[in-house]
Amino acid sequence: MRVLIGLASFSLTLTVYGEPASFRAGVARVEITPEGPIWLSGYASRTKPSEGVLHPLYAKALALEDRQGHRLAIVTLDVIGIPRTMSDEIGARVAKQYGLERRALLLNASHTHTGPVIWPNLASMFELPPGEEQKLREYQRRLVESVVELVGKALQSMEAVELSYGEGQVGFAVNRREFTASGVRIGVNPNGPVDHSVPVIAVRAQDGRLVAVVFGYACHNTTLTGEHYEISGDYAGFAQSAIEERFPGATALFLALCGGDQNPHPRGTVELARQHGRALAEEVARVLQSNLRPLKPPLLAAYQVTELELAPYKREQFEAELQHKSAAYRNRARLMLQLLDQRRPIHRVAYPVQAFRWDRSLTLVALGGEVVVDYALRLKREYVGEPLIVVGYSNDVMGYIPSERVLREGGYEADQSMVYYGLPAPFTARVEEQVFEAIRRVMMRVGRPLAHGRAQRVW
Ligand SMILES: [Zn+2]
Numbered sequence: 001m002r003v004l005i006g007l008a009s010f011s012l013t014l015t016v017y018g019e020p021a022s023f024r025a026g027v028a029r030v031e032i033t034p035e036g037p038i039w040l041s042g043y044a045s046r047t048k049p050s051e052g053v054l055h056p057l058y059a060k061a062l063a064l065e066d067r068q069g070h071r072l073a074i075v076t077l078d079v080i081g082i083p084r085t086m087s088d089e090i091g092a093r094v095a096k097q098y099g100l101e102r103r104a105l106l107l108n109a110s111h112t113h114t115g116p117v118i119w120p121n122l123a124s125m126f127e128l129p130p131g132e133e134q135k136l137r138e139y140q141r142r143l144v145e146s147v148v149e150l151v152g153k154a155l156q157s158m159e160a161v162e163l164s165y166g167e168g169q170v171g172f173a174v175n176r177r178e179f180t181a182s183g184v185r186i187g188v189n190p191n192g193p194v195d196h197s198v199p200v201i202a203v204r205a206q207d208g209r210l211v212a213v214v215f216g217y218a219c220h221n222t223t224l225t226g227e228h229y230e231i232s233g234d235y236a237g238f239a240q241s242a243i244e245e246r247f248p249g250a251t252a253l254f255l256a257l258c259g260g261d262q263n264p265h266p267r268g269t270v271e272l273a274r275q276h277g278r279a280l281a282e283e284v285a286r287v288l289q290s291n292l293r294p295l296k297p298p299l300l301a302a303y304q305v306t307e308l309e310l311a312p313y314k315r316e317q318f319e320a321e322l323q324h325k326s327a328a329y330r331n332r333a334r335l336m337l338q339l340l341d342q343r344r345p346i347h348r349v350a351y352p353v354q355a356f357r358w359d360r361s362l363t364l365v366a367l368g369g370e371v372v373v374d375y376a377l378r379l380k381r382e383y384v385g386e387p388l389i390v391v392g393y394s395n396d397v398m399g400y401i402p403s404e405r406v407l408r409e410g411g412y413e414a415d416q417s418m419v420y421y422g423l424p425a426p427f428t429a430r431v432e433e434q435v436f437e438a439i440r441r442v443m444m445r446v447g448r449p450l451a452h453g454r455a456q457r458v459w
Pocket of ligand 1: 220370
């Protein structure tokens, strides 16, 4: 309890007994491993459903509340990505059932490539055998139910906590845009931009017990390649379980950051996935034992759905692509021709941008899609002076989000990936500015204008 004693020209705050906690937090988890074999996502080369489980998949929720009753929830999912329909449905039901506004709910996918297809995310990528689509739709349905219930559980199990923040570094992410004589291909580019930072939010009960830890990394969750058919959370799954083993009773939540053009290196075996997971977990443990900075109330949240323009295209392209040797091109062509026939062609993509802020102690920006690392690096350059976590794969994974540079250079993240996401054309050169306009608006709403009044990019 605090007592304010007013004197002539100043006031003094005295703690009479037991400082009240700054926050309350609730944590919940649910296992979301599919029962039995199911089509795995991530690689177009898949030829059969999953075979067994290497590592269970989880959905986890951390709900936070400040002393004024402002609440927010962070939900992390060991899945490839969530489509907008799913995100909208979860958001609407969470708002209706628990009164938590859409802007205060963050849904992040770890982007594991050894988890089920989340229908209809990346639906053009696969040629599914009969009955498989129905199985995927049922899994998606159950997942929505589980996540809504999960958020309720977290909101209903609040206890007094203190929050703190620190940052580490781990080096296994490498820029994967390799420049070759025939263009940019997915490989290893040791000179390309990376963001090796490991943000860590610690949630501790008043007795010092670690209740939860939120951590993240900007790297594709793809240590395991297309010939791996066992279900797992890849390095992020191994990292979460290693942290939970090290801190019994704590829940570890992994956020996928802006790793759209980053791959683990080296990759290709279960042992490497375990090794990268362990490296990340060890760094999180080291940060937890270092001097963390306390996070301050109030909690602020802002959310906006903007629109990103696509480049122009012609019907003839898809008529020709009906004969393409790749099933993904044929699938996309059929979908695009259907939309053109129905006079509903796609020219824009809805794009969610979110910001959470802990007063002046930390800002978290959550972007939709597979965001390339340039966005995180530019944001950190433009918004200086307060720690910043830039999260990707949030609230909707509708495609890759290339920067102006990546779009100009071309390659998978700029162009070819649009086929798998069922989109007709690349984004326009304005994509980066369109995303940044939306970022500036949500940042203003959480009270964080550009430093020094700069309105233009700083590099
Ligand atoms: Zn990806």
